Amino acid sequence: MSCIVEIALACPLRQTFDYLSDEPVEHWQPGMRAVIPFGSRQLIGIVIAIKPVSEISTDKLKKIEQQIDKQSFLPVEIMQLVQWVSRYYHHPIGECFQAALPKKLRLGDSDEMQTETYWALQQIPVNKPGKKQQQILDLLEDYPEGLSEKALRVQFGNVKSSLTTLAQQNVITAREHVALPVPCLELQQTVSLNNEQKQSIEKVLAEKGQFSSFLLHGITGSGKTEVYIEICREFVENQQQVLVLIPEIGLTTQFVERFRHSLAANIVVINSSVSDADRKQAWLLARSGKADIIIGTRSAVFTPMLNPGLMIIDEEHDSSYKQQDGLRYHARNVALMRAKTLNIPIVLGSATPSLETLYQVKLKRYQLLKLTKRAGGATLPNVKLIAANKTADNNGLSSVLINSIKKHLQQNHQVLLFINRRGFAPVLMCHECNWQANCRSCDAKMVVHQHQNRLFCHHCGLIQTLPKKCPECGHSELKSYGVGTEKIEQALTAIFNDIPVLRIDRDSTQRVNAFTNMVKQINQGQAAILVGTQMLAKGHDFHDVTLVGVVDADQALFSADFRATEGLAQLITQVTGRAGRGKKSGEVLIQSEQPEHPFWKNLLQDGYEAIAENLLKERIQMELPPHGFWAVWRAEAQEADLAMQLLQQVAELLQQTASPVMILGPVPALMEKRAGRYRAQLLMRSADRASLHQLIDQHIEAVSKLKLARKGRWSIDIDPTEL
Numbered sequence: 001m002s003c004i005v006e007i008a009l010a011c012p013l014r015q016t017f018d019y020l021s022d023e024p025v026e027h028w029q030p031g032m033r034a035v036i037p038f039g040s041r042q043l044i045g046i047v048i049a050i051k052p053v054s055e056i057s058t059d060k061l062k063k064i065e066q067q068i069d070k071q072s073f074l075p076v077e078i079m080q081l082v083q084w085v086s087r088y089y090h091h092p093i094g095e096c097f098q099a100a101l102p103k104k105l106r107l108g109d110s111d112e113m114q115t116e117t118y119w120a121l122q123q124i125p126v127n128k129p130g131k132k133q134q135q136i137l138d139l140l141e142d143y144p145e146g147l148s149e150k151a152l153r154v155q156f157g158n159v160k161s162s163l164t165t166l167a168q169q170n171v172i173t174a175r176e177h178v179a180l181p182v183p184c185l186e187l188q189q190t191v192s193l194n195n196e197q198k199q200s201i202e203k204v205l206a207e208k209g210q211f212s213s214f215l216l217h218g219i220t221g222s223g224k225t226e227v228y229i230e231i232c233r234e235f236v237e238n239q240q241q242v243l244v245l246i247p248e249i250g251l252t253t254q255f256v257e258r259f260r261h262s263l264a265a266n267i268v269v270i271n272s273s274v275s276d277a278d279r280k281q282a283w284l285l286a287r288s289g290k291a292d293i294i295i296g297t298r299s300a301v302f303t304p305m306l307n308p309g310l311m312i313i314d315e316e317h318d319s320s321y322k323q324q325d326g327l328r329y330h331a332r333n334v335a336l337m338r339a340k341t342l343n344i345p346i347v348l349g350s351a352t353p354s355l356e357t358l359y360q361v362k363l364k365r366y367q368l369l370k371l372t373k374r375a376g377g378a379t380l381p382n383v384k385l386i387a388a389n390k391t392a393d394n395n396g397l398s399s400v401l402i403n404s405i406k407k408h409l410q411q412n413h414q415v416l417l418f419i420n421r422r423g424f425a426p427v428l429m430c431h432e433c434n435w436q437a438n439c440r441s442c443d444a445k446m447v448v449h450q451h452q453n454r455l456f457c458h459h460c461g462l463i464q465t466l467p468k469k470c471p472e473c474g475h476s477e478l479k480s481y482g483v484g485t486e487k488i489e490q491a492l493t494a495i496f497n498d499i500p501v502l503r504i505d506r507d508s509t510q511r512v513n514a515f516t517n518m519v520k521q522i523n524q525g526q527a528a529i530l531v532g533t534q535m536l537a538k539g540h541d542f543h544d545v546t547l548v549g550v551v552d553a554d555q556a557l558f559s560a561d562f563r564a565t566e567g568l569a570q571l572i573t574q575v576t577g578r579a580g581r582g583k584k585s586g587e588v589l590i591q592s593e594q595p596e597h598p599f600w601k602n603l604l605q606d607g608y609e610a611i612a613e614n615l616l617k618e619r620i621q622m623e624l625p626p627h628g629f630w631a632v633w634r635a636e637a638q639e640a641d642l643a644m645q646l647l648q649q650v651a652e653l654l655q656q657t658a659s660p661v662m663i664l665g666p667v668p669a670l671m672e673k674r675a676g677r678y679r680a681q682l683l684m685r686s687a688d689r690a691s692l693h694q695l696i697d698q699h700i701e702a703v704s705k706l707k708l709a710r711k712g713r714w715s716i717d718i719d720p721t722e723l
């Protein structure tokens with residue numbers, strides 16, 4: 001008996017598709033994958049349902065070409081989660097499944113876990129084994145399941161010949177075993193936790209087995225990671241899995257290594273530095289319950305777990321949790337939804353919590369856990385503002401800052417200089433005719449990159465050769481203004497010529513391992529200057545950095561984006577948190593051309609919490625997010641005005657329905673032209689969530705059918721983080 005299978009496909013259409021299957025009904029289950037014909041192509045889809053009849057007559061239905069999975073593939077919980085995501089973010093279901101699956105599985109790979117040869121003890125040796133052989137045998141005694149050659153190699157170097165000899169004597173035996181991550185064979189001693197850490201852990205553990213959300217607000221270096229690890233220990237001992245989300249930063253190794261060295265557990269990692277094959281294996285290990293701890297970036301929030309016990313979101317304020325194209329989901333929101341459904345606790349951790357999360361604490365929806373002191377005797381650095389002066393300063397470095405750098409280097413300490421712009425300088429201009437190097441595709445200036453002798457647009461990626469003379473008037477002297485990491489690097493190298501200057505930004509870390517190698521060098525602890533962007537601000541634990549300098553921090557103070565001050569406060573707090581994390585105390589110097597600005601006084605005297613509290617009050621008063629419920633329609637098109645016209649039509653459609661939802665706009669985007677497209681947006685604000693979603697549901701189909709909608713691109717963004 002054949003049946004009808006409803007399938008979700010990765011295509012922008014907001015619908016599912018029915019196909020005929022020769023297999024009997026009982027061979028199908030929702031969540032399985034199947035190969036189906038679609039137009040002239042072959043696609044892989046996910047089974048949503050098995051139906052007795054279709055609304056489409058059977059002779060018009062195409063046949064499924066191949067059933068990929070013979071057993072269930074995606075657990076019911078993930079099926080429901082993805083369907084919820086599709087409804088909540090108003091995004092086509094097939095594309096939501098795309099986001100949820102590792103690439104290899106998306107492309108139809110088998111869902112069998114990879115196996116490996118494991119070596120285990122078999123019988124007591126007759127002859128006395130050699131030294132290395134004895135070491136191997138001693139270790140294997142602790143691992144009745146055996147260890148892989150890879151794991152033994154990490155410990156003892158080349159072990160091939162030892163293994164062969166031992167196997168020939170039947171002292172050890174080989175068997176195929178699911179390939180697990182290499183265990184850490186030398187666990188570190190646990191630190192003794194302080195009272196605040198202990199209390200935080202107890203409060204979370206008290207909510208085991210039920211939904212409860214926590215904000216772990218701990219200042220930088222207060223030992224949040226240690227708290228996560230101890231909470232994980234308890235869950236792992238109970239055979240419950242923990243999903244840990246971390247931001248997308250170059251270096252997650254440090255974080256993962258601390259987990260590996262503290263817990264005897266199977267820890268898998270799912271992020272962009274992991275190969276597709278390893279990602280697939282990690283996902284399968286999580287699904288099978290064999291992975292105890294899953295650490296991953298944004299999309300790891302969709303990882304299935306057999307025995308889920310807890311979720312943790314580290315640096316919950318980080319903007320990389322929000323996907324800004326395609327399925328515009330926020331991993332924090334998805335995680336919260338998932339924890340609720342699974343009925344398990346969730347911990348959001350940060351030194352600089354987002355206003356969204358602080359708002360939830362205020363509304364008493366999250367329990368607040370606080371770590372107010374630096375752990376292990378380290379103290380918070382002393383923070384000072386220094387007045388910058390464009391004309392007097394040496395390439396953007398004031399003499400106060402330079403002298404201070406000198407002092408710290410003389411003590412053989414490290415200095416970290418933070419500057420939020422890569423490249424050499426953000427402006428190139430001609431003094432004769434006032435020509436400026438602008439991007440031809442964006443409302444933006446081209447940035448000078450001297451190392452590569454090029455101009456780059458940081459918005460669309462346009463690359464040009466650095467002109468030697470003015471393209472307008474031919475004058476041969478072009479001047480660059482402002483500072484970027486390259487210029488600071490160059491200036492410092494000139495001043496401190498015997499001290500290594502390490503530039504850490506997206507340009508210098510493109511090669512595989514470049515970042516890891518620099519971090520290794522930094523951790524050796526010689527005097528050095530680190531110059532870097534955001535990448536350096538986030539989460540690193542460099543023990544020898546005693547001075548942090550912030551160069552050119554002012555831009556955000558005058559930004560048109562209402563979230564800019566929140567971001568600046570977070571950034572400065574995070575960067576200053578990089579100083580004095582070890583035994584040596586630290587100092588922070590912030591260079592500003594506006595040292596009198598009330599923002600600085602507020603931040604330096606009262607701290608992040610006070611500034612966040614003020615900003616939140618302001619937002620509530622002005623009815624801006626996180627107050628209320630928001631959505632934004634975005635449109636872009638090559639023709640000027642088309643995006644605005646399209647959104648005008650969307651606004652008219654929405655206004656046909658009587659609704660309490662406010663429609664604001666359309667207006668051109670802050671940077672109207674980007675990558676050759678003109679962009680506009682239309683805001684929706686509602687006092688309640690349901691009305692907002694209802695109104696979108698009522699009209700989104702009609703929007704997608706608008707003539708202009710096919711000429712330009714459009715999208716809807718729920719809970720936007722950029723307005």
Ligand code: ADP
Binds near residue numbers: 224375377
């Ligand atoms: P955070 O994640 O809050 O920035 P970490 O967990 O990285 O803080 O801790 C900062 C440093 O303090 C780390 O080197 C960590 O090993 C150490 N540490 C954390 N808790 C303790 C403790 N209770 N006693 C001693 N050292 C600690």
Ligand code: ZN
Binds near residue numbers: 431470471
């Ligand atoms: Zn000119």
Ligand code: ZN
Binds near residue numbers: 439442444674
């Ligand atoms: Zn551009």
